[in-house]
Amino acid sequence: MKKLLILALLSTFVIACKQSKKKPEMYEKSAMSVHMRQMVDFSYQAKADLKDGKEIEVPEFLLNLKDKEATRDQQDDAEFQAYADVYLSHLKNINSGDSSQAYYLDKSIEACESCHMNFCGGPLVVIEELKSF
Amino acid sequence: MKHLMILATVASLLFSCAQTESMGSYGDAAFETTNAIAATEALIELGEASEKEMVVKGSITSVCQSKGCWMKMDLGNDQQMRIKFKDYGFFVPMNSSGETAVINGKMMVEEISVAMLKEFALDAGKSQEEIDAITEPKIETSFEASGVIFE
Numbered sequence: 063m064k065k066l067l068i069l070a071l072l073s074t075f076v077i078a079c080k081q082s083k084k085k086p087e088m089y090e091k092s093a094m095s096v097h098m099r100q101m102v103d104f105s106y107q108a109k110a111d112l113k114d115g116k117e118i119e120v121p122e123f124l125l126n127l128k129d130k131e132a133t134r135d136q137q138d139d140a141e142f143q144a145y146a147d148v149y150l151s152h153l154k155n156i157n158s159g160d161s162s163q164a165y166y167l168d169k170s171i172e173a174c175e176s177c178h179m180n181f182c183g184g185p186l187v188v189i190e191e192l193k194s195f
Numbered sequence: 196m197k198h199l200m201i202l203a204t205v206a207s208l209l210f211s212c213a214q215t216e217s218m219g220s221y222g223d224a225a226f227e228t229t230n231a232i233a234a235t236e237a238l239i240e241l242g243e244a245s246e247k248e249m250v251v252k253g254s255i256t257s258v259c260q261s262k263g264c265w266m267k268m269d270l271g272n273d274q275q276m277r278i279k280f281k282d283y284g285f286f287v288p289m290n291s292s293g294e295t296a297v298i299n300g301k302m303m304v305e306e307i308s309v310a311m312l313k314e315f316a317l318d319a320g321k322s323q324e325e326i327d328a329i330t331e332p333k334i335e336t337s338f339e340a341s342g343v344i345f346e
Contacts, residue, residue, distance in 0.1 A: 086218045086288035089262040133261050134317075183311045184264045184283045191282065 094132035100124065102188060105171055108156075109195055112164050120153045136181050145177035218294050218345035222285045226250060226299040226342050235271035237302060238336065246303035251338070252346075255294050259318040263289045268296070270336070276302070277315070281341040291345060300340040307335050 101124060108118040128137065128146050136142045152170035156163050175189045227250065232240050234253025241247050253268040256275055263286035267275045278298055280286065287296075307315075309332055316326045 084218065084290060087290040088288055089264075089286050179310055183308075183314050184262075184279070188283050 089133075092131055092133045094127075094130040094137060097124075097127060097130045098185070101127075101174070102192060105167065105192055106195060108167050109192075112167065117159070118156060118163055118167070120157050125150060125153060133182075139181075142177065142181055145173065145180070149173040149177070218288050218291045220342070220344045221287050222280060222340060222342040223299075224342045224344050226344075228252070228297045228344060231297050234268050234276070237270060237276065238274070241302050241304070241336075246301050248301050250297060250299045251302070252295065252297045255291055255296050257319060258287060258289055258292050259315075260289055260320055261318045263287045263291070265315065265318070266291065266296075268298070268338070274336070276336045276338055278338040278340050278343075280343070281339055285343075287343055287345075295346045297344045297346065298338060298340040299342045300338055302336070302338045304334060304336055307333050307337075 104121065104124055108120075111118050127150060128143060130137060132142075149170055152166045152173055155166040156170070171189065171192055175186065175193070178186050178189060231250040231252040234251050237249065237251050237253075240249055251268070253270070256267045256269050258266040264280065264283065266278050266287055268278055270276050281300060309329055312329045312333055313326050316329060
């Protein structure tokens, strides 16, 4: 009887132990999230290059914004698609190579801000930093 | 001898139980936690200031279920504080509700826009009805954390 009691006690402790070890469940970055971090990196570099008097060019992969999967499938939202179109048109104007590259870069960042005021406001702080760079 | 063996086994099991994994540290976790203010005292510490740097320790009551990009801490007296992470630079585990955390950063009182309130409600898994009922901005106590250490 005593042995059974000890076994029961030990089993209880083992089970309690297993239940208390919670593993952190972290967010897995969506394709859209990764793409947008790349958009930020490009914008910072582009701003720095323009300040140095260099011409900038938007890499082709940045134009593939609309087919990237977002955390909550925002890419399927017609409103998001409209904001994306505005952003992309500014990027294409940058690549048209005329003297208004800085203007269109600023407009592309403003387009990011407009969209994020409606979808996922968290990154607005990132955009504010970028605007003041 | 048999009793000693049993006692040793139970003791080692209890000891291994006590070594539970914490939920980890995030952001810049190189800050002093010894003099952390209890969350229940944080509003007193803020006083009349609109913002103040501090280290606060408290219980996490909810976490953004989309990304872990914000969490709420219990301030006592049915009040909670929303914690965001500096420069949107890191996230916390989405299952860290119920854990104790020490946070370093800036406590502030700010107006949250309707759009952000709706976003927070969506992240918290609220119904569309509850989200649509949000029509006014809200003054909230919030915290911008540069580092989080879960205990």
